[in-house]
Amino acid sequence: MGKFLARKVAATLVLILVCTVAITSFFTYSRLESVLSSLVESRYGVQLYSVKHDVEARLGLGFPLKQLRNIQDAIDREKLNDPAILDIEVFDARGEILFDTDRGAIGTLVPAEWVKSAMVGGALFSHPDDDARAVGLPLANSLGEITGGVTLRYPAAYLDNELAPLIAKLAREGLLLLGAAAVVAMLGSYALFRPVGRRLAGMEAILAAPPEERFLALDADASLEERFEAFAAKTREAMDHMREASEDVERLDRLG
Amino acid sequence: MRFDIPRPLLVRLLALAVLVLVPAMALLSWSSLDHFEKGLAPEFDRKAVTVGRDLGDDIERAVGYGIPLDKLVGVEDYLAPALEANGELRYVAVADPEGKVLYILGADSRDLEPHYRSTDYDDPGQGDVLGGRSALIGGYVDVAVPLVVKGGRVGHLHVGMDAGYLRHRFGEMLTDVGVLMVVALLLTVEILIFVVVVNVSGPLGQAGRVFERVARGDFSHLCWFGSDDEVGRFARRVNAAIRAADDLFRRLMAYVDEVKTAHFDPSVVEHAALIEARVRFLFRFSASGAPKAEFERHGIDVRLALFLFVFAEELSRPFLPLFIRTLPAPPPWLSPEMAMAVPIAVFMACIAVASPWAGAISERWGSRRVFLVGLVPAVLGFISTGLATSVAEVVVGRAATGFGYALVTMASQGYMARSIRSKKSRTQGLGLYIGAVLTASVCGMALGGVLVDHIGFDNVFFTAAGMALVSGILAHRLPDPVEERRDIATPGMRDMVDLLRNWRFTVLMVFAAMPAKLALTGVVFFLVPLSMAGQGFGFGDIARALMVYAVTVVVLAPLVSRLADGGGWRAGLVALGGLIGGLGLLAPAIGPGLPPLLLALLCLGISQGLAASTQLAVVQDICWIECRTLGQTYVLAQVRLLERIGSVAGPLLAAVLVPLVGYNGAIAAIGGLVLAAALVFAAASFSFGAGPHLSSEEA
Numbered sequence: 015m016g017k018f019l020a021r022k023v024a025a026t027l028v029l030i031l032v033c034t035v036a037i038t039s040f041f042t043y044s045r046l047e048s049v050l051s052s053l054v055e056s057r058y059g060v061q062l063y064s065v066k067h068d069v070e071a072r073l074g075l076g077f078p079l080k081q082l083r084n085i086q087d088a089i090d091r092e093k094l095n096d097p098a099i100l101d102i103e104v105f106d107a108r109g110e111i112l113f114d115t116d117r118g119a120i121g122t123l124v125p126a127e128w129v130k131s132a133m134v135g136g137a138l139f140s141h142p143d144d145d146a147r148a149v150g151l152p153l154a155n156s157l158g159e160i161t162g163g164v165t166l167r168y169p170a171a172y173l174d175n176e177l178a179p180l181i182a183k184l185a186r187e188g189l190l191l192l193g194a195a196a197v198v199a200m201l202g203s204y205a206l207f208r209p210v211g212r213r214l215a216g217m218e219a220i221l222a223a224p225p226e227e228r229f230l231a232l233d234a235d236a237s238l239e240e241r242f243e244a245f246a247a248k249t250r251e252a253m254d255h256m257r258e259a260s261e262d263v264e265r266l267d268r269l270g
Numbered sequence: 271m272r273f274d275i276p277r278p279l280l281v282r283l284l285a286l287a288v289l290v291l292v293p294a295m296a297l298l299s300w301s302s303l304d305h306f307e308k309g310l311a312p313e314f315d316r317k318a319v320t321v322g323r324d325l326g327d328d329i330e331r332a333v334g335y336g337i338p339l340d341k342l343v344g345v346e347d348y349l350a351p352a353l354e355a356n357g358e359l360r361y362v363a364v365a366d367p368e369g370k371v372l373y374i375l376g377a378d379s380r381d382l383e384p385h386y387r388s389t390d391y392d393d394p395g396q397g398d399v400l401g402g403r404s405a406l407i408g409g410y411v412d413v414a415v416p417l418v419v420k421g422g423r424v425g426h427l428h429v430g431m432d433a434g435y436l437r438h439r440f441g442e443m444l445t446d447v448g449v450l451m452v453v454a455l456l457l458t459v460e461i462l463i464f465v466v467v468v469n470v471s472g473p474l475g476q477a478g479r480v481f482e483r484v485a486r487g488d489f490s491h492l493c494w495f496g497s498d499d500e501v502g503r504f505a506r507r508v509n510a511a512i513r514a515a516d517d518l519f520r521r522l523m524a525y526v527d528e529v530k531t532a533h534f535d536p537s538v539v540e541h542a543a544l545i546e547a548r549v550r551f552l553f554r555f556s557a558s559g560a561p562k563a564e565f566e567r568h569g570i571d572v573r574l575a576l577f578l579f580v581f582a583e584e585l586s587r588p589f590l591p592l593f594i595r596t597l598p599a600p601p602p603w604l605s606p607e608m609a610m611a612v613p614i615a616v617f618m619a620c621i622a623v624a625s626p627w628a629g630a631i632s633e634r635w636g637s638r639r640v641f642l643v644g645l646v647p648a649v650l651g652f653i654s655t656g657l658a659t660s661v662a663e664v665v666v667g668r669a670a671t672g673f674g675y676a677l678v679t680m681a682s683q684g685y686m687a688r689s690i691r692s693k694k695s696r697t698q699g700l701g702l703y704i705g706a707v708l709t710a711s712v713c714g715m716a717l718g719g720v721l722v723d724h725i726g727f728d729n730v731f732f733t734a735a736g737m738a739l740v741s742g743i744l745a746h747r748l749p750d751p752v753e754e755r756r757d758i759a760t761p762g763m764r765d766m767v768d769l770l771r772n773w774r775f776t777v778l779m780v781f782a783a784m785p786a787k788l789a790l791t792g793v794v795f796f797l798v799p800l801s802m803a804g805q806g807f808g809f810g811d812i813a814r815a816l817m818v819y820a821v822t823v824v825v826l827a828p829l830v831s832r833l834a835d836g837g838g839w840r841a842g843l844v845a846l847g848g849l850i851g852g853l854g855l856l857a858p859a860i861g862p863g864l865p866p867l868l869l870a871l872l873c874l875g876i877s878q879g880l881a882a883s884t885q886l887a888v889v890q891d892i893c894w895i896e897c898r899t900l901g902q903t904y905v906l907a908q909v910r911l912l913e914r915i916g917s918v919a920g921p922l923l924a925a926v927l928v929p930l931v932g933y934n935g936a937i938a939a940i941g942g943l944v945l946a947a948a949l950v951f952a953a954a955s956f957s958f959g960a961g962p963h964l965s966s967e968e969a
Contacts, residue, residue, distance in 0.1 A: 018497075018498070018499030018500055019469060019470065019499050019500055019501070022465060022469065022499065023283065023462075023465060026461055026462070026465055027286070027287055027290050027291075027458070028290075030287075030291070030454060030457065030458050030461065031290060031291055031294060033454075034291065034295060034450060034451070034454040035294070035295070035298065037450060038295065038298065038299070038447050038450055040724070041443065041446050041447065041450065041720065041724055042302050042443055042447075044724045045439075045440065045442065045443040045446070045724075046306055046310075046443075049306075049310065049436070049439045049440070050310060050313060053310065053313045053314065053317055054313065056317060056356060057313070057316055057317040057320045060317070060320045060321050060324050060352075060356075061320060061324070063324070063355075064324045064327075095320075095323070176309070176313065177309075179309070180305050180306065180309040183305055184298075184301065184302055184305055187297075187298070187301050188298055191294045191297055191298055192294070194294070195290045195291070195293075195294040198286075198289060198290050199286070199290045202286040202289065202290070203286065206279070206282050206283065206286065207500075210279075210470065210500060210501075211500045214500050214501065214503075214504040215500075217504065218504060218507050221507060221508070221511055238474060238477070238478050238481075241478050241481035241482055241485065242478075242481050244481060244482075244484075244485035245480075245481035245484045245485055245508070246511075247485075248484050248485050248486075248487065249484060249489075249511050249512070249514075249515055252487070252489065252515045252518075252519075252552075252553050253514065253515050253518055255549065255552065255553070256515065256518035256519055256522050256549065257518065259522055259545050259548070259549055260518070260521065260522050260525060262541075262545055263522065263525050263526055263529055263542055263545055264525070266529065266538045266541050266542060267525075267529050267533065267538065269538070
């Protein structure tokens with residue numbers, strides 16, 4: 015008894031719970047990714063700052079960016095510090111790569127938005143770049159003019175690799191919790207709706223065997239059962255009356 | 271426990287919902303926090319090592335040139351920029367090989383030195399990270415990076431990070447989860463009310479009324495049921511019993527008719543007629559040939575659909591002016607403040623213009639059709655606002671949504687008004703509408719502020735469009751509009767003038783209703799988000815601040831509804847609300863910061879809570895005649911129209927004030943205006959009396 019209403023309510027509760035957990039998981043993942051990516055970017059920012067410091071110190075001596083010595087060694091050394099770094103490149107104001115840990119890329123152009131971000135000056139910038147992410151800093155000469163930028167690329171999968179075990183662990187726990195909550199929802203709904211089913215079934219039984227005819231005064235606060243009892247009694251009374259009346263008419267008809 | 275009234279079952283179901291949702295979400299959040307702290311710790315350490323390595327290189331170079339480590343000059347100045355540039359760093363220290371702190375910035379060396387002296391850095395052990403060693407010292411994560419010159423270790427550079435930094439960052443996430451939890455519970459309440467009323471208490475309540483009829487001998491009605499569950503099966507059995515009695519009656523009547531028309535003996539015919547008269551005296555059966563089931567309207571039928579629609583609309587509430595600010599600069603003739611205010615004002619103006627018409631066509635076409643028609647412009651408006659790239663496009667999108675909003679809300683209000691059986695509970699009935707709108711406001715504002723941080727402005731508008739469509743699916747199952755179609759004469763402009771000639775009505779509108787709406791749109795929708803954003807608060811903070819207003823109204827409105835239903839001086843409650851709101855809005859004049867704004871929002875919430883549904887009850891008292899001659903729906907639609915004049919004026923007035931007195935000054939100025947209006951209304955309200963006015967104007 016009570017299974018249909020209980021199922022409806024349990025399904026409603028579980029659906030709400032699934033939606034809430036799904037949105038919470040999304041929020042959590044999004045926050046986690048943002049915290050991790052800001053940590054990673056700020057860490058690479060520290061490395062880039064070191065390169066920027068070197069380059070700008072030399073620019074301060076009046077050399078043009080293209081003619082600086084030792085920059086290639088500095089970026090190679092930084093790359094060696096972290097095997098996750100794909101490459102570090104120094105480019106001029108036109109976006110042409112002047113120094114790169116991947117020497118084959120020297121002379122090619124960086125994406126226009128990198129140049130645009132660098133030319134704004136100031137803070138660390140970051141951009142997605144195919145399967146990688148790039149973080150960069152602008153380079154300025156002693157007059158404060160932006161002369162180019164230095165960027166560092168790391169694989170986008172780096173974040174996924176860091177996050178994957180955490181997400182897997184949480185997904186397992188989330189599913190377990192969902193399962194447990196669904197069981198509570200179902201048991202609770204059954205417990206709540208069993209009396210509804212029982213009482214309705216009890217009332218249905220009264221229909222089959224209505225109470226003896228008696229005067230049932232219904233006040234405004236009469237319970238559903240009391241009203242139903244009056245209903246069943248009146249229905250039986252009406253049907254008995256109708257049957258008797260039919261018999262009377264039949265008898266009259268025959269007598270005539 | 272009674273099942274034919276919703277409250278007892280609902281209370282138990284809500285307890286079950288809390289039991290299902292809260293522990294699951296709490297455990298999930300706690301577990302997330304724990305996992306993330308552990309999972310992100312290595313990256314945290316790597317950052318410290320990188321900083322330490324970067325700073326250490328220069329120190330090593332200096333020592334390599336022959337300067338002893340303890341004789342370096344200006345080390346603190348050298349370390350300072352690193353500390354400033356990295357928010358999670360708390361200190362940087364340089365220690366000699368024995369652990370004596372030589373230079374330190376950001377902490378007291380006495381807190382750290384004992385630990386450094388007692389640690390053997392040559393002994394590899396726990397806490398070793400790539401290029402350093404990590405240890406927990408008090409509230410710090412200390413990462414020691416060795417300083418090596420010519421192969422020999424000359425000391426350590428220690429980078430100390432706030433151990434609570436990650437917990438703090440994820441604390442923000444927990445706040446989001448908390449908000450989501452509140453929204454989920456409120457949504458659950460709405461859904462459970464719907465499920466219980468539609469499936470259990472509604473059909474059983476109606477069945478109870480059928481039982482009462484039958485107990486009086488009236489077999490002309492059947493129970494209505496729309497499902498195949500226990501209640502549906504029970505209703506079917508009850509209907510079968512009624513039909514069986516009806517069937518016996520029809521057969522008897524057919525037999526009596528046959529005897530009356532065909533029998534040759536007049537005494538038999540007379541006897542048969544007597545039997546027929548006795549049966550017809552004792553029992554009543556349907557005159558149309560079969561008993562009928564009548565769908566009984568409940569305000570709850572439309573409440574969930576309305577709730578979801580308003581929820582969708584409110585999602586953009588915490589950020590709409592800030593979203594407009596991100597769009598390309600408006601034309602030079604439009605100030606930036608006015609550019610942010612115009613879309614809000616246009617939205618309100620569209621609601622104002624469309625509401626009377628929407629009320630009238632809702633009477634003619636039926637609520638369901640008008641609700642569904644209203645969804646078309648509303649959804650298109652949400653989508654076009656999400657895609658907008660200029661202020662003009664936002665204005666068009668908001669205008670469409672405002673037009674749809676008027677249709678949907680008026681259709682819902684009409685449906686609820688028609689479902690109220692007892693005149694005594696009219697304020698509570700209106701409270702049903704206001705309750706749905708306010709709860710949806712709380713949910714929409716709260717979730718909108720959190721969502722926008724994660725999915726961006728455009729996707730929030732698309733989400734709103736999706737939710738509005740879901741509300742349409744729910745509205746689609748409302749009863750057939752043909753059954754409720756009524757052709758009524760549409761009152762004209764003259765009727766509006768007649769209404770305004772009722773001076774009490776005009777005073778109520780001009781000095782209470784309009785200022786209240788002016789404060790709502792000008793302050794809550796426009797100035798508070800901008801003021802808070804200007805002070806560096808995020809969308810989530812803005813949403814939570816706005817929730818103070820909405821939650822206060824939600825809590826107060828039902829209590830005040832009951833108070834107002836019980837009679838008493840309703841106009842006095844409206845006046846008191848105005849005074850509290852006006853005084854509270856003066857608080858931001860004290861100065862910047864969150865507390866004055868929260869106080870203003872709280873007072874405005876109390877004000878609206880006291881006045882919102884009470885105002886409508888006052889209208890029905892002072893416009894007793896008009897409600898009967900022009901129709902209650904028409905009168906209420908005019909109230910909405912006049913209120914919206916305040917709603918339109920709110921953001922525009924605020925946009926004019928901001929360049930002159932700033933955001934907080936503008937809030938206080940609007941507060942002064944509301945206070946002045948409330949004082950006038952309070953004085954006038956003494957002649958309002960209590961109860962209905964049986965003539966529209968005595969003077």
